[in-house]
Amino acid sequence: MRIPRVLAIVLAGGEGSRLGALTDHRTKPAVRVAGSYRLIDVALSNLANSHVRDVWIVEQFLPHALNEHLSNGRPWDLDRTHAGLRILAPFTGGTGEGFPEGNSDSLWHFRQQIASFDPELVLVLSADHLFTMKLTDVVDTHQQAGADLTMVTTRHDGDASRYGVVKVGTKGRVEEFWYKPEEPPTDLVVTETFCFSGPALLEALEDLGGDEGDLSDYGEDLIPYFIDKHTVVEHRLEGYWQDIGTLSAYWRSHMELLDGTGVELDDPDWPILTAPPQLVPARVADGAVVADSMLASGAVVRGTVRHSVLAPRVIVEEGAVLEDCVVLDGVRIGRDVHLSGCIVDEGAQLTGPLEAGTNGCVTLIDGAGDVVRTEQID
Known part of the structure; x- marks a missing residue:
């Protein structure tokens, strides 16, 4: 043809x-x-x-x-x-x-x-x-x-x-x-x-x-x-x-x-191409807990990260806990910050004690570190 x-x-x-x-x-x-x-x-x-x-x-x-x-x-x-x-x-x-x-x-x-x-x-x-x-x-x-x-x-x-x-x-x-x-x-x-x-x-x-x-x-x-x-x-x-x-x-x-039920991004025959940041690989410190998560380059985890996605240069301090979260570039999650079901926008600097996240909803935290929106999960 x-x-x-x-x-x-x-x-x-x-x-x-x-x-x-x-x-x-x-x-x-x-x-x-x-x-x-x-x-x-x-x-x-x-x-x-x-x-x-x-x-x-x-x-x-x-x-x-x-x-x-x-x-x-x-x-x-x-x-x-x-x-x-x-x-x-x-x-x-x-x-x-x-x-x-x-x-x-x-x-x-x-x-x-x-x-x-x-x-x-x-x-x-x-x-x-x-x-x-x-x-x-x-x-x-x-x-x-x-x-x-x-x-x-x-x-x-x-x-x-x-x-x-x-x-x-x-x-x-x-x-x-x-x-x-x-x-x-x-x-x-x-x-x-x-x-x-x-x-x-x-x-x-x-x-x-x-x-x-x-x-x-x-x-x-x-x-x-x-x-x-x-x-x-x-x-x-x-x-x-x-x-x-x-x-x-x-x-x-x-x-x-x-x-494993979402879009396939790692098919070698169909790669998703991008312009990656020039950063060192993600780092997981001694004593950190990371389970069922994705960590981008430049991320550093000293706390607990479960079932979450971290973008480049995200830092999770010792004593912090993330679960079911999506965290964007350059965010710092401080000690005693506990987030569940949250999206955190670029550059946010979160300090504890802080708990955010509501069962059955997704919570958006903006770059200033403020909870600005909560939306029912459809």
């Missing part, structure tokens, strides 16, 4: 307001995951492992930490003379100027650049989901079905009302679509990974937005347009998938990772 001209667009401009303090000072795709990674690493690694070499990243909200991490695409072999990584930022002074107001609007603002690339297929990914997938399989499904849009779907055993929900007929044809329905009629949700036929996408953006734009999110305009006018099919994701949209989902994805 002839290899089509594929453009990948990763949408990484969202504020992530439901993550509270974790996104007060950084965009959601730059949030730390599994101690050693950033959330955007997952999307970029799926593309790199799928040998997709033209990758554009749409940015908007607080992109500075994200750009520093991206390192011009080097960790994913995207710092190339031909093809490679390209950053798309809001601009003024030409067609598409201004700030997008949603996912569809982001594509509309850069429609001229997409048209100039002249892609046969456009892969569109969100940068805030945990999953691994060979994206060339999605392309194969799209071509074999003669589709104009292929949506990656998955069965979801939780609250499907937060997502787009579909009904699928014979040969994977999407027959109906509901966007964040109060009472979802099926448990088959859209993962916000799409494969569009390039000409059909550009035509849709022109028809929906015209010269003014003002589009919104996929589910409110672009997807209904395609289902009404074009051939839309599904590509089913059978493995793990998690939308990191809430504190509960962020915490739960780490607990599942520790339990």
Whole structure:
């Protein structure tokens, strides 16, 4: 089969307001995951492992930490003379100027650049989901079905009302679509990974937005347009998938990772690539207790850490106890600090005596060391 001209667009401009303090000072795709990674690493690694070499990243909200991490695409072999990584930022002074107001609007603002690339297929990914997938399989499904849009779907055993929900007929044809329905009629949700036929996408953006734009999110305009006018099919994701949209989902994805039921990050045939900090390996002192946990480089543990994930340069002092926690970069957990079911943001310096954590809830402690949010675990 002839290899089509594929453009990948990763949408990484969202504020992530439901993550509270974790996104007060950084965009959601730059949030730390599994101690050693950033959330955007997952999307970029799926593309790199799928040998997709033209990758554009749409940015908007607080992109500075994200750009520093991206390192011009080097960790994913995207710092190339031909093809490679390209950053798309809001601009003024030409067609598409201004700030997008949603996912569809982001594509509309850069429609001229997409048209100039002249892609046969456009892969569109969100940068805030945990999953691994060979994206060339999605392309194969799209071509074999003669589709104009292929949506990656998955069965979801939780609250499907937060997502787009579909009904699928014979040969994977999407027959109906509901966007964040109060009472979802099926448990088959859209993962916000799409494969569009390039000409059909550009035509849709022109028809929906015209010269003014003002589009919104996929589910409110672009997807209904395609289902009404074009051939839309599904590509089913059978493995793990998690939308990191809430504190509960962020915490739960780490607990599942520790339990061995979460996303697979250590497959040598499908590595998750990143720009690692240049630090010494983690250190566990004499008398410390560490069980069922993940420690990133530069971490030092003198106390007790159970079923928790520590990011780089975290220090847990003697007498401190962590259980079911996610602790981000540079945090110091002092003596007689006992945390359970907590997420601790970067740079917090916690001193005891202090106990935090509520059964059945996840507690967020910000970089100033204050408990700022408690959320029921869904």
